[in-house]
Amino acid sequence: MIFKSTNIDIPVKGVYQDLLNEANDNATFIDSTTGESLTLDKLRSDSKKLAAGLIDKLGFKRGDVLAIFSPNKIDYPVVLFGAIAAGGIVTIIDSKYTDDGITYQLKDSGAKFIVMCPSLRSKAIKATAAANMLKSNMLLFGNEEIDEIKPYSFLISEREADPVEYSPEEAMSTTAYLLYSSGTTGKNKCVEITHSNIVTNLVQIGYHNDDINPESTFIGMLPLHHIYGIIVLIHLTLLKGASVVLIPNLEFDLTTFCKAIQDYRVNVIHIVPSIAMLLVKSSISKDYDLSSLRSCISSAAPLSKELAKSFARKFVPIRQSYGSTEFSFTHFVKYADDVPVESIGKPIPNVECKIISEDGKELGYNQKGELCIRGPNVMKGYLNNKEATEACIDSKGWFHTGDIAKVDEFGNFYIIDRCKEMIKCQGYQVSPTELESILNSHQLIDDAAVIGVYVDQDATEYPAAYVTLKKNIPETDKLKREILSFVEKKVPPYKKLRGGILYIKKIPKSSSGKILRKKLRNKIKRDHPYYKKQY
Incomplete structure (x- = not known):
């Protein structure tokens, strides 16, 4: 049995065309440490000036890959969209990676340029040398030159480049981001996410999501190298006109997290179950005024029914979403309050799902089997890895998640067991x-x-x-x-x-x-x- 969601019209265009042109003017990024802010007007201007500088001063070409290696920073979106505006592709490296991990991603993604956090430059210098990257293509966040590495701000041009635009066909086939997923075996796999994948998923997520608006203030604790962080904290908030308070810490700190919620009256938080547990159990949360909270979504790992109820008793109801890098973030969202806490909800628009048995037969309601998904936000494939792509996406376009799930008679989906290999x-x-x-x-x-x-x-x-x-x-x-x-x-x-x-x-x-x-x-x-x- 195939379970189908609502069908809606979704525009097919480039990320910059969709986001920066259509973004709500109220969208603002705020540094939790300094209070410095980045408005939408400045983001638009600086990203186009950076695109011009990349092209004019470094010879950046359409299809070139730029890597970002940094914890969350207020000017992260400038670098991200500057590369996209220049027709480039962005790969984002986990700021906790070792030298070998950085080198592997630089080589595997074919990155020619990198913008890094100054405090991480020693690791980055070793990795870029091993990847044979030109030192002139290495740039720093901030405004200071260190170790003969210039800040990216030196590229900010007097002119604003016209952002590269994509036809519907180009948007569907052109890669925007190269993000890494653990997959089920060996080295991390490079997921090719197209422009239309991103634009589609944003429309899908936002279809029933009226509780995010210019009055919303998010906390930017999720690492921006992760698909969960980049979609929610940069893309979705831009479209909805929300504010994002970015926390630049390399490591999660509960005190910093709670203080930011209190000081900036944060009302929307996206977290993972381990942080929900910390908030419930730690006495630290009692030392801060968290009464501004009105919405919490947990993702990236299963949320237990007991933890969800404990969190709701102490703070606000918590919703669970389900997705992965290969889905461009998510395929399921809870739209209604009557959905059981342990459910991941119903499929987002324009998505088909089925539950299959071990021998590939389609199952019905309340039968457990592997969850398979098909929709326009499923990745293009794994970069230069046809075998891995074909192992998870079949000839009919079904993505085999490897996760065991069921669907109840009301159409609510439940993850029974996530891929056991992981x-x-x-x-x-x-x-x-x-x-x-x-x-x-x-x-x-x-x-x-x-x-x-x-x-x-x-x-x-x-x-x-x-x-x-x-x-x-x-x-x-x-x-x-x-x-x-x-x-x-x-x-x-x-x-x-x-x-x-x-x-x-x-x-x-x-x-x-x-x-x-x-x-x-x-x-x-x-x-x-x-x-x-x-x-």
Whole structure:
């Protein structure tokens, strides 16, 4: 059975044409630390002047890729839309990445230019050198030249370039963003998101979303390298004329978060379940006036019914959305108050969904199976990876999520289990195989398997590893600490093995050599200290 949503007319055009031309004049970005603001008029002017500077001074060409490597900053939208206005493509690098992770993304995306946060320049300099990027193509946020790297502001031209416009056909085929998704295996995959993907998803999200308007003030805590952050905090707020209070911290800090809500009378927050748990349990939230809140949406990981009810009792009702980078953000939104808290709601307009059994048969109401989705906001594909694209998008255009879901008789969808191969850690998806490859490179490890261990008090999963040591190597706590440190040096913080190390004599595998993670997930409930006491 195919479940269809409402069909609406959606314009097909470029991101700049749609957003900056159609944006509400009240849209404003605010720095939570300094109080500095960026108005829509200045954003329009500076982005077009930056586009002119990129073209005139650096020889930026249509189709060139510009990377942004920075925590949230007030002029982030200027750089983003400056590159888009020049006909470029933007890739955004996680500010917590290690040197190797940065280098990989620069090479994989084909980035020729980078704008970075000054405090991250040492990592960026190493990575750009490894990626053979010209130093003249490296720029800094801010207004100061450091280590012979100029600030991007030196490119701000006297003239305003005419933003590149796209016909409907070009908007549907031309990539706007190259964002990275963990996928289910190995290295992060590069998701090609077209101009029309973005424009479409914004119209879909906004169709029933009348509670976001010029009176809305968002808090910009979500990292802008993530599809969740960039769509909600930059794109959607521009169209709706909302204000965004950006928090520039590299690490989440609950005190800073609560203080910003209080000081700027924030009324809309987008969070992940682990932050909802912090707000509910921590005494810090009691020290601040959070009475301005009227709307909260949780995404990027499953939200439990118990946590949703606790949050609602203490603050405001919390809604859950579901999506991924491959969907250009989301496919489901709760429009009505009578939708059960554990449901992700109904599909957004112009989307088809179906639930299928293991043998590919379509299922009906209240039957559990894999969720498949088809719609105009589904990605173009994985960059230079036809095999991975065809593995998740079939010949009829259905995107196979890998997630187990069901739909009730009222048309509300429920995620029963998210893709088991992935670990959902603090809103990020972590690939077990990536961590396994690092562990297996350790000279004392013979084999390794990584799975997630769920921690109720943090409302998130953490990666945990079973390891088999080489012959005659003793299983000691000291070696566990050494292995943890070995991995920590090679991954961003959210990929650290916070679930710890457990020794095992042999990793269970199928006859074909595939790790039997279901057996390990059952075993870890007997072995892991998280299920007995704090690890």
